[in-house]
Amino acid sequence: MRIVRFLIILAFPALMALSGGNVKDFGPQIPKQVLDWKAAGDDAVFSRKTLFDYMDGGAEVYLAYNFQEVFVRKYADAADNEINLDIYDMGSSAEAYGMFSIDRQDPEAGIGQGSEYGLGLLRFWRGRYFVSITVSGDEAKAEKALLELGKKVAPLLGPDGAPPEMLKLLPAAGRKDDSLSYFHDAVHLNNRFFVASENILNLDAKTECAFAEYAEGESAFGVLLVVRYPDEAKAAEAAASFRKSFLPEADADGAALTGNKNWAMIKARNALLTVVFDASSKEYAGRLAAAVIR
Numbered sequence: 001m002r003i004v005r006f007l008i009i010l011a012f013p014a015l016m017a018l019s020g021g022n023v024k025d026f027g028p029q030i031p032k033q034v035l036d037w038k039a040a041g042d043d044a045v046f047s048r049k050t051l052f053d054y055m056d057g058g059a060e061v062y063l064a065y066n067f068q069e070v071f072v073r074k075y076a077d078a079a080d081n082e083i084n085l086d087i088y089d090m091g092s093s094a095e096a097y098g099m100f101s102i103d104r105q106d107p108e109a110g111i112g113q114g115s116e117y118g119l120g121l122l123r124f125w126r127g128r129y130f131v132s133i134t135v136s137g138d139e140a141k142a143e144k145a146l147l148e149l150g151k152k153v154a155p156l157l158g159p160d161g162a163p164p165e166m167l168k169l170l171p172a173a174g175r176k177d178d179s180l181s182y183f184h185d186a187v188h189l190n191n192r193f194f195v196a197s198e199n200i201l202n203l204d205a206k207t208e209c210a211f212a213e214y215a216e217g218e219s220a221f222g223v224l225l226v227v228r229y230p231d232e233a234k235a236a237e238a239a240a241s242f243r244k245s246f247l248p249e250a251d252a253d254g255a256a257l258t259g260n261k262n263w264a265m266i267k268a269r270n271a272l273l274t275v276v277f278d279a280s281s282k283e284y285a286g287r288l289a290a291a292v293i294r
Contacts, residue, residue: 023071023089023129029156030073030085035145037083040076045069064185064205065099066091075145081137083146087153088130093161098182100125102191109147112154113161119143122150126157166210169226169272171291174216181211193223193277200245201273202238206230214288222263222279224288229271239268242275255282265289 024045032039046054047069051062054072062070068089075083090096097114106118112131115124120139124131133150135142164182181192184207186199192211195201203209208228215221229235243250247264250256255265263279267289274292279285 023069023087026071026087026153026156027073031149031152034075034083034149034152037075037077037142037145037149040074040082044072046072060187061102061191062088062090062099064183064187065095067095067099075149077141077145079138081135081142083142083149084134084136085149085153086132086134087157088132090128090130092128093125094164094182096125096128096130096161097163098184099130101181102183102188104178104181109150111147111150112157115150117147120146122146124150124154126154127159127161129157131157164208164210166208166226166228169292170210170212170224171288173291174214174220176213176215179211179213181209183209183211189225193225195277196245198245200241201227201275202229202234202241203227216284220280220284222284222288223277224292225275225277226292227273227275229273232271235268235271235273239266239273242266242273253282253286255285257282267292 027043048063048067051059051067051070054070068091070089071087073085075085088099090099100114100123104116106116109115109117109122109124111122112124112126115122120135120142122133131150131153133146135146166182167180170180183189184203184205186201186203189195189203189209210226211224213223227238229238243266247256247266250266253265254267255263258264260278263282263285265276265279265285267274274289276285276288279288
């Protein structure tokens with residue numbers, strides 16, 4: 001029994017690496033030094049209740065997903081430049097993908113299941129975890145260490161996870177994949193595409209949203225949003241609210257020319273709403289909406 005117990009203890013770090021674990025368990029597995037950068041200060045873990053203690057602004061962005069907790073470690077070099085490592089347990093792979101998807105703007109870095117790197121910032125996701133590594137100080141000097149740290153962390157996050165099923169509803173033709181996003185509430189929608197100051201689509205933690213921008217050539221373009229509500233009644237209420245506030249002049253097809261001279265359209269089917277914004281024509285808005293409805 002003692003031998004078996006000893007083998008289990010030895011195997012524990014490997015099992016953690018294969019399955020992903022609680023963020024507090026990552027501490028012993030992550031190197032304390034990366035190139036010339038050494039861990040500085042104590043590691044910390046923040047939960048949903050204490051996240052505001054870690055970040056005064058921006059906590060709402062994480063809490064709007066199923067954020068559970070975050071592991072934080074700081075690294076410093078001899079010149080007191082600082083690297084900040086955050087590993088967020090988002091509760092599921094769909095939520096981790098969503099957190100990654102809402103702010104993409106830099107080139108792919110080849111780390112985890114999806115990543116991007118811009119000077120001083122590496123973001124990636126794998127399984128149910130979203131990782132952000134930032135630099136305070138000399139960003140160019142920290143680049144190699146930052147990317148190396150990301151490569152060390154990614155294998156510890158367990159197996160790959162599935163992206164949200166909602167994304168399958170968005171047609172592939174003309175889609176700008178770097179704009180593809182998954183989220184729940186109006187805060188994230190307005191970060192991607194500002195609709196209104198009020199929550200006119202009745203979005204909340206129980207709604208699922210898939211979003212993408214589209215362009216086919218120079219003359220056909222638009223923005224597509226698909227929302228799944230808990231039931232058909234809530235979808236109908238949201239459709240009525242949206243029509244009243246955003247498309248009061250919608251025609252029988254649910255379309256109208258908006259103030260910027262582009263087209264918007266709304267379609268409802270069971271618990272799904274399909275909304276097209278900024279379409280180059282009514283015909284193209286209808287094509288996007290019909291591709292989802294089918």
